[in-house]
Amino acid sequence: MDLTYTEDEEDFRHRLRAWLAEVLPKLPDRPHPADWPGRRAYDCGWQRMLHEAGYAGLHWPEDAGGRGATPTQHLIFLEETERAGAPYVGAGFVGLLHAGPTIAAEGTSEQRARWLPPILRGDEVWCQGFSEPDAGSDLASLRTRAVRDGDEYVISGSKIWTSHAEIADWCELLVRTAPVNADTPKHRGITWLAMPMDAPGVTVRPLRTLAGTAEFAEVFLDEVRVPVGHRVGAENDGWRVTMVTLSFERGTAFVGEVVACRRVLEALARTARANGRWDDAVLRRRLGRLAAECAALWRLTQWNVSEAQRTGGVPGVGGSVFKLRFSQVRQELYDAAAEVLGPDALDAGQEWVADRLSSLSYTIAAGTSQIQRNIVAERILGLPKGR
Amino acid sequence: MDFQLTDDQRALRTGMRELLARRFPRTRLRAVVDGAAGWGDGDAARGDGGTARGGELDRALWRELGAAGLFALRVPESSGGVGLGLPEVVLAFEEAGRALLPGPLVATELAAGLSGSLAAGAAQGETVVTALDEGGAPVEHLASADVVLALGPTAVEVIPAKEVARSAQPMRSIDPATPLHRSTPTRTRLDRVEQAAQAGQAAQAAQAVQAVQADQTGQADQTGQADQTGQAGPGRSGLAVRLRREAALLTAAQQLGSASRTVELAVDHARHRTQFGRPIGAFQAVQHLCAQMLVRAESARSVVYAAAVTEDPGDIAAAKLLADEAAVHNARDCLQVHGGMGFTWEADVHLHLKRAWVRAGQWQSGAAAEEELAAGLVSTVETCL
Ligand SMILES: Cc1cc2nc3c(=O)[nH]c(=O)nc-3n(C[C@H](O)[C@H](O)[C@H](O)COP(=O)(O)OP(=O)(O)OC[C@H]3O[C@@H](n4cnc5c(N)ncnc54)[C@H](O)[C@@H]3O)c2cc1C
Secondary structure (H helix, E strand, O other): OEOOOOHHHHHHHHHHHHHHHHHHHHOOOOOOOOOHHHHHHHHHHHHHHHHHOOOOOOOOOHHHOOOOOOHHHHHHHHHHHHHOOOOOOHHHHHHHHHHHHHHHHHOOHHHHHHHHHHHHHOOOOEEEEOOEOOEOOOHHHOOOEEEEEOOEEEEEEEEEEEEOHHHOOEEEEEEEOOOOOOOOOOOOOEEEEEEEOOOOOEEEEEEOOOOOOOOEEEEEEEEEEEEHHHEEOOOOEHHHHHHHHHOHHHHOOOHHHHHHHHHHHHHHHHHHHHHOHHHOHHHHHHHHHHHHHHHHHHHHHHHHHHHHHHOOOOOOOHHHHHHHHHHHHHHHHHHHHHHHHHHHHHOOOOHHHHHHHHHOOOOOOOOOHHHHHHHHHHHHOOOOOOO | OEOOOOHHHHHHHHHHHHHHHHHOOHHHHHHHHHHOOOOOOOOOOOOOOOOOOOOOOOHHHHHHHHHHOOOOOOOOHHHOOOOOOHHHHHHHHHHHHHOOOOOOHHHHHHHHOOOOOOOOOOOOOOOOEEEEEOOOOOEEOOOOOOEEEEEOOOOEEEEEHHHHHHOOEEOOOOOOOOOEEEOOHHHHHHHHHHHHHHOOOHHHHHHHHHHHHHHOOOOOEEOOHHHOOOOOOOOOOOHHHHHHHHHHHHHHHHHHHHHHHHHHHHHHHHHHOEEOOEEHHHOHHHHHHHHHHHHHHHHHHHHHHHHHHHOOHHHHHHHHHHHHHHHHHHHHHHHHHHHHHHHOOOOOHHHHHHHHHHHHOOOOOHHHHHHHHHHHHHOOOOOOO
């Protein structure tokens, strides 16, 4: 058990710090959360800067245009960028964390050459069209249909909760290419396609979240034509193709936010001291307990990253354990923030109040907490399949 | 960074697990427990000369643990020890917690690292050392102990156990394998040393010790003089503070072992107990209890191991807090998964819960840990996170 970073790792950290110190002051002001074109431009601009400095696709394999960094270097990158207050991956999330790695792992060389460089350069934005009105946790029951017509698939159906749909160029789309019947279980018969969002027949209708913003959308597909060459992996093999990288989301996707938790906690303590609430032992101890939780989340991250490092980059099942604890702690943190704020907790203009609202999605998005518990019970603990 | 066990650490853990499986199998635990039960007294514990009864410590086992190096893991090789570090002790103590090994393991391990004291022989398992902490937790295994490691806010003393026993009252311990004594009067004695220490005068402290020693047949060791800073408060440093932190961490390690063990017990039961025509582990309500148990145990593990590496006070407080919670809550959920069987004396679940309660009150309570962590949020010292 060694928590000291190697000389190489420290060297990487110092170069990164120096670079961040140099470039962050030059960034433009952050756009308003409702200004979608502005947000896209801002997030892509940051990605371009990362690319120019050699930090784009750090954890991607080198033959996919990445830097082939170790999981530990990736961890350091996420830790340092958050500490320095650098922009979050934002609009680049799906491209960099899911669609890109999927194409890198399963795509042909032409597909890699077509789609990966623009993701790394921040030229193209991707969204994820998986969930449907009738297929959420039970994703494999999705019904959006794709019918082969010569060199094209003709797609009809609808997707929902698609984050960044309004500003995306591409959608990683899961469609049904074979009907479910006695011979075809629902996990078979699914195909992975790259769909241009400007194709005729695609309609995006923004959905308003409980925070009042439009973070995600419904996407209606009416006889949308997508070339067969946009299929990654074999027809009807899309479930496997997707699962290869879905665990990526749970590996290191939240590192920055764990670092942020500690920062928020310290700010809460400062505010509580200033407004007198610190004298309340119940609140003080609550913040103390959250400090323990943050420490555990950070150590769990280091544990999982070290494990991935040993197993050659494969995120372990530890991701589900982490996600369960993280999403709960994140919500408890902002409940404590409300306690510190007192009546101001009802002012939606407060930063912590907005964050409290968005923290409500953590136990739902990327696999609900119940689904994570099913995964832990069945795949880690080996309990019989639930019902 | 490589925050995973090394091959040697894995081997040490396996070795400890095997040693305990051989020398302290479940039958042995049950003999201790059932001997203390009152019921069936005299049946369960017979048949093996070395078997401890009624919570009395098995000296032969203690010596064997000593011979295996359990108490000398951190003692330098030049002094006849194993020469390893806190992470290795944590791994070994995790195994002890898993097996519900009884005895004042923490105090004996700490005493083995103190030189020139009455606790000589602790490293070899020849001397049994228990602890008396200013926090007021009951003294465990007092009747079986040779000496008591007494910790004040800054003072460290080793006192003959007989002397402490004179003024201590036995409790009817909730944990059948951990006899407990209430011991307030001895505090007065410690307080005199402490007052002198607080005055900041080493000479005075030494005098007080001498006076105390004269009073008490001159048998006590007072090891803390050199480390007494006369400071109070969270920033104080010194031997007593260090020992108390290590004690909290080693206690947390045992809690972690127990917390992981109860996950295994619950999962095992859930796979084999059938109701409504299927294993109860196929019911989601049961699955989710088990999943949360694993989350608790693994969160505690990450921070207990990290604290063993960093020895940072904040990490140790977090480790104790989360490991206490994992041990206690996992034992309760384990009990729930066992149904009526969980409420019996026969199942081991209650032993985990009761030991977890005993340990949760030792060294650093949840409240104290939370306050220390809260103080860390407003201190200017940079943390690792
Ligand atoms: C902010 C946000 C962003 C999102 N972004 C995207 C995106 O970009 N692309 C995309 O495709 N999707 C996205 N999603 C969708 C997300 O993946 C789904 O919401 C999620 O998988 C749950 O599906 P559902 O909403 O249909 O809920 P349901 O599956 O209907 O679940 C409802 C409730 O039932 C429980 N439940 C369901 N099945 C089980 C079971 N087997 N056992 C126990 N309990 C069960 C759930 O835990 C939940 O509490 C996003 C969601 C949110 C909140």
